[in-house]
Structures are given as structure tokens and as C-alpha cells.
Amino acid sequence: MDEKEIEDLLQKYYLKDMHYEDGKILGSMYTKPPEIALKAFFKFYQANLGNPGLYKGTVEIEREVVKFLLRLTSGKDDFFGHVVSGGTEANVIALWAAREMGYKRVLATQDAHFSIRKAANLLKLSLENVEIIKGRMSIEDLERKIKGGDIIVATAGTTPLGFIDPIEEIGKICEMHNCFLHVDAAFGGYVIPFLRELGYTNKKFGFDISAVRTITIDPHKMGMAPYPAGGIVSKENIFEKIEIEAPYLMVGKNEGLLGTRQSGSVAAAYAAQLYFGWDGYREIVKKCMENTNYLVKRAREENFEILEMPEMNIVNIKIKNVGKVKKELYARGWGISTNPKYSSLRIVVMPHVTKEIIDEFLGELKNIKKSYGL
Amino acid sequence: MDEKEIEDLLQKYYLKDMHYEDGKILGSMYTKPPEIALKAFFKFYQANLGNPGLYKGTVEIEREVVKFLLRLTSGKDDFFGHVVSGGTEANVIALWAAREMGYKRVLATQDAHFSIRKAANLLKLSLENVEIIKGRMSIEDLERKIKGGDIIVATAGTTPLGFIDPIEEIGKICEMHNCFLHVDAAFGGYVIPFLRELGYTNKKFGFDISAVRTITIDPHKMGMAPYPAGGIVSKENIFEKIEIEAPYLMVGKNEGLLGTRQSGSVAAAYAAQLYFGWDGYREIVKKCMENTNYLVKRAREENFEILEMPEMNIVNIKIKNVGKVKKELYARGWGISTNPKYSSLRIVVMPHVTKEIIDEFLGELKNIKKSYGL
Structure with missing residues (x-):
């Protein structure tokens, strides 16, 4: 097969994957490197x-x-x-x-x-x-x-x-x-x-x-x-x-x-x-913790229950029917993970999880809650 | 550290490594991909x-x-x-x-x-x-x-x-x-x-x-x-x-x-x-086996002993003091491996091991043999 055909084929598969660039992977401990x-x-x-x-x-x-x-x-x-x-x-x-x-x-x-x-x-x-x-x-x-x-x-x-x-x-x-x-x-x-x-x-x-x-x-x-x-x-x-x-x-x-x-x-x-050095990593953690706190605050404002105050940049939102909600979110392009044991959605607030993404996500979650009466 | 400084530093380490591009890695089962x-x-x-x-x-x-x-x-x-x-x-x-x-x-x-x-x-x-x-x-x-x-x-x-x-x-x-x-x-x-x-x-x-x-x-x-x-x-x-x-x-x-x-x-x-397909891989194996046979033939012409006729593209040349020869070759930039048990130099004839490389290598080996009377 020639290179052009191979690239086209790879692109077809690539589009089926989720990507960090989209910001909608919320359940992974990875982010795009510099x-x-x-x-x-x-x-x-x-x-x-x-x-x-x-x-x-x-x-x-x-x-x-x-x-x-x-x-x-x-x-x-x-x-x-x-x-x-x-x-x-x-x-x-x-x-x-x-x-x-x-x-x-x-x-x-x-x-x-x-x-x-x-x-x-x-x-x-x-x-x-x-x-x-x-x-x-x-x-x-x-x-x-x-x-x-x-x-x-x-x-x-x-x-x-x-x-x-x-x-x-x-x-x-x-x-x-x-x-x-x-x-x-x-x-x-x-x-x-x-x-x-x-x-x-x-x-x-x-x-x-x-x-x-x-x-x-x-x-x-x-x-x-x-x-x-x-x-x-x-x-x-x-x-x-x-x-x-x-x-x-x-x-x-x-x-x-x-x-x-x-x-x-x-x-x-x-x-x-x-590239980051000690101080750069501290800034990353600082930003992630600010966004963590923002997520907790905004989620509470929307009447979602937080499992317990996060100790680092991982947030768990208690949800009834968490498996169903995960599927709904997934269908809408969100790469979310759950803790079935705690009946919670689990969000790892990595650097690509910005305030804008958090707002968009909570909006989506509210809609799902409304539609399904969860 | 800024990007330019980091690149310069990486280059310093890069130069200490051996590279497939140089063709002188003879003991590895890897080659540069397309x-x-x-x-x-x-x-x-x-x-x-x-x-x-x-x-x-x-x-x-x-x-x-x-x-x-x-x-x-x-x-x-x-x-x-x-x-x-x-x-x-x-x-x-x-x-x-x-x-x-x-x-x-x-x-x-x-x-x-x-x-x-x-x-x-x-x-x-x-x-x-x-x-x-x-x-x-x-x-x-x-x-x-x-x-x-x-x-x-x-x-x-x-x-x-x-x-x-x-x-x-x-x-x-x-x-x-x-x-x-x-x-x-x-x-x-x-x-x-x-x-x-x-x-x-x-x-x-x-x-x-x-x-x-x-x-x-x-x-x-x-x-x-x-x-x-x-x-x-x-x-x-x-x-x-x-x-x-x-x-x-x-x-x-x-x-x-x-x-x-x-x-x-x-x-x-x-x-x-x-990219290669079935036929392409066969061509690679064909070429590697031709070079394997070339290495065997040329080594014998130079009075080196081959351990046994290779079954695939790995050749063992019997050498006295194989550890010493390996060190000498290494000092001259050759990434060679040995089989101490068989007292042999082991060459994996990967696609980057060409006839030219084989000739250069055997020349080097002859010199070492001469200098050290091995």
C-alpha cells in the first residue's frame, strides 16, 4: 500500500479515538506533554x-x-x-x-x-x-x-x-x-x-x-x-x-x-x-488545585454531592445510576470514569481540564440529570 | 530552562549513544523503521x-x-x-x-x-x-x-x-x-x-x-x-x-x-x-539472507571460523579471547554482541547490516586479529 493510502486509513482510525486536545477526557491521569x-x-x-x-x-x-x-x-x-x-x-x-x-x-x-x-x-x-x-x-x-x-x-x-x-x-x-x-x-x-x-x-x-x-x-x-x-x-x-x-x-x-x-x-x-523545573511543576499543581476547587464549588452550586473534599486533583461526584450516566456522557463525547463502589463519577483534574471544560461538563451533567430524573 | 538550551543538552547526550543510522550496531534485533x-x-x-x-x-x-x-x-x-x-x-x-x-x-x-x-x-x-x-x-x-x-x-x-x-x-x-x-x-x-x-x-x-x-x-x-x-x-x-x-x-x-x-x-x-505487505517482508528476509551468506563466505575467505551454517540471519564467528575483541570493536565504534558460551562474536544481519558494512567490519576484525595475534 502506498504512503498516502496508509495515512488516509490511519486517519479513519484516529477519528474513532478520543484525544486530549479535545479536553473531554476527564478520567485519565495523563495529559498532552509540552x-x-x-x-x-x-x-x-x-x-x-x-x-x-x-x-x-x-x-x-x-x-x-x-x-x-x-x-x-x-x-x-x-x-x-x-x-x-x-x-x-x-x-x-x-x-x-x-x-x-x-x-x-x-x-x-x-x-x-x-x-x-x-x-x-x-x-x-x-x-x-x-x-x-x-x-x-x-x-x-x-x-x-x-x-x-x-x-x-x-x-x-x-x-x-x-x-x-x-x-x-x-x-x-x-x-x-x-x-x-x-x-x-x-x-x-x-x-x-x-x-x-x-x-x-x-x-x-x-x-x-x-x-x-x-x-x-x-x-x-x-x-x-x-x-x-x-x-x-x-x-x-x-x-x-x-x-x-x-x-x-x-x-x-x-x-x-x-x-x-x-x-x-x-x-x-x-x-x-x-522545561518546567521545580517551580514550574508547582505552578501546574497550583492551577490544577484551583480548578479542582472550582469544580467542587460549581458542582455544589448545581446541587451535586461531592464524595469528600478532595485531597489532590481528583474529584468524585456522587450520582445515582452512575453506570447509566457514564454511558450517556460517553455517547456525548466525554471520556469519564466512575467508581462503582462509591457510586461516583471520577474526574482527574489534569492540566487539560480547564474551567471552561468544567462548566461545559457540568452543563451536560445537569441536562442528563434533568432528562433522566436521576 | 529554555527550549534551545534543552535541545543543546539533549544533543550532548545523543552523541554519546550509538545509532542505527551509522550501521555499526551489529548485535541488535532492531532496525530503523520506515x-x-x-x-x-x-x-x-x-x-x-x-x-x-x-x-x-x-x-x-x-x-x-x-x-x-x-x-x-x-x-x-x-x-x-x-x-x-x-x-x-x-x-x-x-x-x-x-x-x-x-x-x-x-x-x-x-x-x-x-x-x-x-x-x-x-x-x-x-x-x-x-x-x-x-x-x-x-x-x-x-x-x-x-x-x-x-x-x-x-x-x-x-x-x-x-x-x-x-x-x-x-x-x-x-x-x-x-x-x-x-x-x-x-x-x-x-x-x-x-x-x-x-x-x-x-x-x-x-x-x-x-x-x-x-x-x-x-x-x-x-x-x-x-x-x-x-x-x-x-x-x-x-x-x-x-x-x-x-x-x-x-x-x-x-x-x-x-x-x-x-x-x-x-x-x-x-x-x-x-507498507511492506507479505511480499515486502519476504524481500527483506531475502536480502538479509543474501547478506548473511555474504558474511559467512567473506568471513571464511578471511580464515575466520563460522560456528555452524546459520539457519536465519544471525551469524556467529568463533574468536579466541572474544571478550577482548568485543572491547576493541566497541572502542572503534562497533556495537557488537558475543556468545561467551560459544566463544563467538554474534552478528544479527538486520537490514541496516549491508555488504559495505560487512566488508568494513571484517576489515576491522582482521586488523584487530593481526595486532593482537588472536
């Missing part, structure tokens, strides 16, 4: 950090990104880390390394990301649920259930609600019981440090809590980098626990979960962090 | 098939790629499959699904890809080595070791040597013992069908062998697609064995290993297959 990140992506997309011997420059770039992840997580420069394909890979790596160190059982809430359940199944680690109180891990239930040798997964920015588990208290309990504490800050890692500077919170989630051993923190979420750019950082070298001999590679070994590691997004994550 | 594949990549790179509800067009594209993978593997259109991040993810998915079906032990040769060892460790499946005879799985040793409930991993195009295990015979033995046969054709899947048409071989490796249940076959290797585009195809729906509930996603579940799935490369794999 141009410079895309330039970096396209310059380095053929680098494969699965075979790092060939890509000395990209290896150095990865180290720079990891340094920034360590700054966000209150870690030290000589801690360890990798840019990986996303939060799932990062969580699997952390739990895999912990299993190799002898830890056997995972304790997490049901609001922990589904990749924790996936990792436990994959790794044949038993998994026990810790109860949730007001969307956060119950310290009392944790104290009841914890045993020596457990892996505790705390979440800094839960996927359904964007809430922060009480990680400082969890850390103290982990230390008393010699447990492994993994923090999933895939979303919150690029938000909480700035919430602190902006006065929204004083919570900690990172290596300044001494029990924390590993942290998931994804540049391709609030770090404004394109997929696939997840992150995993750790206090000790967890990667050598899971490395495998690969004699034909220049470096002779492979560490991490995947073999091939597309590295355009590693360079793009670097470009994004240079 | 322009139209890159256009497709950049058009769809923000699609995330981890959340397929938003990307109906990309889902359809993925199905078209899978159809082509099924054609290459002699499968039927209603078989199952996904485009994933690479061979490692594909192999993990196959073995994970097999474990969920009750299979417990993996039998593979030491020349199986390292991701098989990785998957066995990850999944807590015991792993037993089957002996190798002339670079291929020993049928006798397999018969000695096989037990009901085993997972047999055969390779169609081994990573070190590019050899094809005797998969038809292995299949018969698997059927006698009710075993699960997974074929890793990550590299060979886009080569062997064309070797057959070109008269190089009459070997089978795919679903036309009735025992074959799952096959790994990677577009980002000989399919000329950019990273990350691996492939996993199966006769039954292995994906529902490992799916996980993900209520906040539009589709309510997540199947596969990763959460986020960057899908630019899915569109790019599609563009590449439309």
Missing part, C-alpha cells in the same frame, strides 16, 4: 535501555530523571531507581524484589491500584485487605493484621479518590514489625511535594519516613511526560535482587521486569523536568 | 490501550496487527492476541496464563531467551533445562525429562544462534504428555514463513503444529516496527485467565501484564505491515 518533551521523545525513541551498553547518553539521562524523582520523594542522590513503562511495572518490581528478600504477604487496601492485586497474583504472594476509613488505610485494622515479614503497600494518591494513606503512622507500625513498606505514589509523587509548598497539606509520603523502602512515582502522570514513563526508586539496590544474566548484552545482565525499554520517553521525561 | 511507521507512531503515541474504552480506533488497529501475526504463525483470524511491549512481556503473559491453567514446571534449553528464566522466577514456576544438541533442543533429553503438566518452551530463532528447535517433534511429545507448548518466535516469526517461501527451510513453528498453544512474535524485531511492539498470540483466550478487575476503566478490566500500553507503536506496526 512540545520540547515530544522533540526529545522523537530524538531518542530508538534507544533501548534494555541494552544499555549501546546507549551511554540515554543511561545518563535516565540517571538525571531518577535524581529528580529522588528529590520529589525526599531521597538521596545515591539511592537507586529506574524509569520504567508505568506504575504497574514499578509496583511489580518493588514487590518482586521484596519477595526475593524473603517477604511473603502483601497488606493493602482495596483502593490500592489494581496492579498490586496483579503483582501479588503474578508473584504468588498472598494478599490481605486492610480496611478503609474515609478512603484511607485504617491504622487500627493494620495493627490488627500486620505480622513480621509482611509487605505493606501504602498509597499516596489513590486511583479512585486521590487520597493519601496515613503513611507516617503506617511507617512507625512497619518498623515495629520489621515489615517492608512500599509507597505507590504513581500519581501523588509529582503532586504532594507541591501541595506542601502551597500549604494544602503537611503530609509526608517519601524517604523522609524511615520505614519507606521503595516508591512508585510516574513521570507520565503529573510529570507531564509521554508514555511509557513510570518510575521506581528505592533506598537499597533492589534491582540486583532480580537481575538476570544476559550474556549477549553488552552489560551482561538485565535488570527490571521488561527486556526492551523504549527510551524516547525517558529523554522526554528529562526534557519536561528541565 | 518513515510511514514513524508518522503513524507520532500520530497515535498518546493512545493508551491500557484504557481501551477511550481508543476504539486503536483497538481496531491492534486487531489488524494481530491478524497479521496470526497469518505469520498459521493461526486463524478468531484466535487471540495482543501487541505488547516486547518479547519479555509476551513470554511472561504466556507462562502466567499457563500457570493459571494449572501447569507447574517449565522445560527449556539454556539458549531460550533470558526472559524465560525471568518469567519462571517471577511466577514461581520451577525450571528445568533440556539439553542442546547442535544448538537445538534435544528430543531425546526432552523425552527423558517431560512429565504431564509441564510447560515446554521451544524457540524459533534462538537469541544466541538464530536456530530453530525441532518444534514439530516437540509438539508430538507434548501431545503425548498433555503438556503446554509455548513457542518463542520473537525473532523468527517474521523470518521463517519467508524462509519457507524462499526455499531455505521447510520447518514449521506455528499453529499448524497442533500442540502449539501460544506464540511470541515481535513486530519490533523483523517486523520493522519501532519499540515497544512485541506480540503474543494464542489459540484459546489466555487473556481472560489473567485479567483483573479495574472498575474505574471504561471497560472495567485490565488484561495483560502492564497497565499503561503506549500505542503509537501499535499503529506503527500496522503502518509497517501495510
